[in-house]
Amino acid sequence: MLATTIAKLITEQINKEFFSAYLYLDIANYYAEKGLLGYENWFKVQAQEEMSHAMLMRQYLLNNGQAVKLTALADPSKTYADLKAPLVEALKHEEYVTASINTIYEESVKLKDFRTQQFLDWFIKEQGEEEMNAQENIQKFEVFGSDARGLYLLNQELSARVFTPPSLVL
Secondary structure, eight states: OOOHHHHHHHHHHHHHHHHHHHHHHHHHHHHHHTTOHHHHHHHHHHHHHHHHHHHHHHHHHHHTTOOOOOOOOOOOOOOOSSSSHHHHHHHHHHHHHHHHHHHHHHHHHHTTOHHHHHHHHHHHHHHHHHHHHHHHHHHHHHHHTTSHHHHHHHHHHHHTOOOOOOOOOO
16 A cells, blocks of 8 residues: 555646646647647657656556545646747756655655665656757757748658657556
8 A cells, every 4th residue: 555645746746747748749839839849749749758657657546446536637728939949948847857756756765665675767868868858859949940941851750750659567
């Protein structure tokens, strides 16, 4: 049985992951409105990933005899000054999610909850990849995004991204 504090933190994280999906769909909408369908695709796939993360955490709670309480999601809408701003927002958000998962991990270490630590190991690694991808999107945009041809090629590159479900075994 999971400690109440761990179950509460994971439940909160589920809702944060669903909000992440919501935020990334909103960013996808922004890029779609700008005609950058590759960027739209990248963020739609990112939204799918975040939903899969929430579902993995949901299943972990259920597998450990815990109820799952979903809460209302905040409005993710933001106004962006330029095409780079959503990329910066995505990195900032991933850093927030990383900190949140680290908090759960810290609590599981404190409580000697080895099962949860093992479960979270995958998410710790995943967050490293998420932050790296967000940084890479910013770096590429900074180098190539101010040139129309460069932006076109970046957009084409991002249109190739496809969703691959996580293979974490619960």
